Amino acid sequence: MIGAMRIDVVTIFPEYLDPLRHALLGRAIERGILEVGVHNLRDWAYDVHKAVDDTPFGGGPGMVMKPEVWGPALDDVAALTGPAAADTLLDSASPHVRSGLRAGKDAAQETTQDAAGEPQDDDRPVLIVPTPAGRPFTQELAQQWASAERLVFACGRYEGIDQRVFTDAEQRYRVEEVSLGDYVLIGGEVAVLVIAEAVVRLIPGVLGNRASHEEDSFQDGLLEGPSYTKPRVWRALEVPEVLTSGNHAKVDRWRRDQSLHRTLSVRPELVEAQEAAGQLDKKDRATLRDLDKAVTWTDPAQKR
C-alpha cells in the first residue's frame, strides 16, 4: 500500500510554488500519491485595497500580516470551504485518496490527551509555518510529517504574521514553526519547496525502486561518504580499490569509516551526538581514534 497526502500552501505569490509540479513532486501528483492545492491569501482580503498587512503594534520597521485575513484563510483551507474549495489542484486529475487508504496513518498520529486526560489520536492537519524564528527543520520532522494525511503551509512575508493567528489555529491544526537554518529568507515560499521535497520523497512509493532510505545522510545521524561510478580511472583519478574488491563486508566498513571521517571533519557535533546516544560501536571508536581530529576530509580517490 502506498501513502497519499494532501499539501496546501497559502501565499501571496502562488506562482512561486510552480516548481512543485516538476520532477519528483510532479510525478507523485500524477500517480495520485500527492495532491497539492495552492491558495492566494489575497482571496481572503476584505478591503478595497486587498490589504494583507498593517503596521506593527509597538512600532518598528516593516509590516505584519493581518490576523483578519489569515484567520479565515486557514479556517477555509482546513475545511476546504470558501475560496479554498474552488482552488485548482496542481496538475492532478485524481481525487484525494481518503483516510481508509492511508499507509502509515497510525504512525502519523501523535497521541495527545483529551479533557479527561485520556490519550487521543491527533488527526488535525499539520500547519507548517516557515520562519527563521522557528525550531530547526530536521530529517526527523520530515519523517514524522511524511505519514501525515494533510500538511498546510502558511507563507509569511514582511516581518511575519500576527502571532495570534497561530495561537488560534491550534484549534484546528498541529502548528509547527520551523526554520531551515540561521539565515533570513524574504518569505516562506522557497522554504516550502525545500520542506515539501524533503517530506514527499519519504512517502512510500514516491521514490520508485528505492525501497529504503536507510543509507541517506542523517538517517543514521551521520553524513554519507563519497560515491563513484565508471570509469574506474578518470583523469588519472582511481576509484578506491576496496569498492572494486567485491568484498561486501569490507565495502560496508569502508563506507562507515568514510562517513565517520567526513562527519567528524565538517559536522563534528553530529559525531558527538551519535556517541552520546550510544550509536557508535568499538570499530567506530577505533576509526575515530585513528583520525587526526584536525584532519579535513578529502576525496580518497588516488592519483595513479
Ligand code: 6GU
Ligand atoms: Cl523556514 N523561512 C524564512 N522566511 N526564512 C528562513 C527560514 C524559513 N529558514 C531560514 N530563514
